[in-house]
Amino acid sequence: MFERNISTPAAVAIIVSFLIVSIIGPLTLNREDVENWDNLGYWRLNPIGVPPEWYGELAGLPRTEWLQGERQAGEFVFTYDFHYSSAPSDIIFIPNSTGVMRIKIIGPDGREYVLWDGYVFGEIHFSKNPSVFVRIAEEKCNVTPEGGNLLFHDAFNIIFSKPTEDCLDHPEFLKGRYLIVVEGPEKEPKIRVLGKSYGLLGTDTVGRDVWTGFIWGMRETITIAILGSLATVGLALILGTLSVLSSWVGRIADFISRLVTVTPVLPVAVSAVVLAAAIDENYVIKASPLAIALIVGVLMMGNVSRNVRSMVEEELRKEYVESAKALGGSSLWILRKHVSRVLVPYAIYQFALAVPGTIAFITLLGFFNIVPGFNWGTIMSQTIREGATYRLAWWQVVPVGVSIGLLALSFVSLSRKIEEEFLKR
Incomplete structure (x- = not known):
């Protein structure tokens, strides 16, 4: 039944695809985004906790974008094409000079409203x-909303709606081309519109690009997995x-x-990681990826080593081994020359598992606030620490979960194939 689900x-194609992406993917990212991952001020120009753009297209959510501007008669004019069923969450004006300006x-x-003077x-x-927004609501909708109430509403509904009395809570959006004149x-x-969708995988609860974390973390995740598995099997x-x-x-x-x-693997692993790691000013445990791989390898080798011992003991009882001993072969020579051939397929099988x-x-270490470098465990750890609601911010956890599942x-499919071939022998 299992083999019918994945051949x-x-x-092999899935594993190779992940390996290729883990090698090439990080090269396509902005290195500054990675280096400033924990610098919250760096992400201030991103919307907070919004879904991916492809989802936004389906739901009619505005995407986050830089507006293109041009100089016209001493003014700078920026064009924004608004065709969504929801207003953006913010408009950010970034001057390259200081002075008196009118925006x-x-x-x-054709109606115009002053945003800044x-x-x-x-x-x-x-x-x-x-x-x-209070002033524009008075001009456009003939209502005077309380400034405090705007904190709990989409205030930009007022700007992008038709001039109706209920333009804040139940706006009729006026779609088309908007001009922002400076x-x-x-x-x-520069002008940046913060929409309600962003990039390929959205943003997290502080505005970080989830796609950057997912792709960059993939390489280290797979590296730790391979090194840890090699340590386990080796x-x-x-032993x-x-x-x-x-x-x-x-x-011995x-x-x-x-x-x-x-x-017990988990409690000992957590204790070992704490001893081998450092705790930063935010009480986050940061450990070396190589140390994590070695710890995992040591703690997960127990049952495998016992199985290897049983296989070696069984092999040593066979007649060809007795013949080799009679001819003067030492135990180490017999193990290396003959028994090792039986162990190789089993080692590959265990590595795949x-x-x-x-x-x-x-990834589980993230639940203990342990950050083994920059990998999927880091993403999960930050998701937990920053209180993301999984059902709402699904784009923060689903990509990692689906990838681990695939x-x-x-690997389990490959291990079963190897097991079949091993049993045939």
Whole structure:
């Protein structure tokens, strides 16, 4: 039944696709976005907690965009094509000079309203200036809303609606081309419309680009998963094989293997990560990805090492081994020359199982506020710390969840295929 859901070629294609994206994807991103991921002031020009643009197109939500401007008779004119079923959340004016400026917006019906008339010395977020909306509501709709009430409404409904009395709560949007005219600046300013959708995967609760975090985190997630799985399988092979020896080396290897097998993975892993990590000023535990991979590898090798020991013991009872011993072959030579051939397929099988488990584990660390570098665990950790509502901000958790699911299905499918081939032998 399982193989009908995902075939081996499909599993390989999915894994290869993730590997390619994890290598090439980060090269397509803006490096400044990654370097300033925790710099909240850097993301001030993004809307907060909005869905992707493709979803916004379906729901009629305005996208976030920079407006194109041109100089006309000493003024700078910016054009905004409004064709949505919802008003934007903010308009940000970014001057490249200071001085007295007059900013007005002209609707498709020719009506114009002043957004600013005075001295400008820095960025202007019009959503933080309720007096503008009160005045425009008086001019357009003949109503005087209380400034405090505008904080709980879409104040820009007033600007982008037809001149009706209920233009704040139940607006009839006036669609078409809006002009934002800036008088007085010496240099060309910039204007950014903060819509209610953004990019390929939206933004999180502080305005960060989720797509940037998802793609950049993919590379480190897969790297940790591969290194951790290699550590799991490699250590299990070494301990499981050496534990069959009757010397003191074998007794130590057997003791370590048994100890790790009965060790509770999650609490010990969390404790080990805390000891190997540093805690920043926000009480976030930050650990080295290599340290995480090694810790995961050590703690997840127990059962695998015991299985390896059983396989080696069974192989050593066979007649060809007795013949090799009779000819003077040492135990280490027999293990390396003959038994290792039996262990290779099993090691590949266990590696395929360990990769999705490692990915899930480092993601689980996010629930303990542990940030193992910049990966999917980081994204999940920040989602939890910043209180995102999963049902509403689905774009913050669904991409990571679906990706982990696809990788898990793919690796498990491959492991079953390897297991089938192994049993045939």
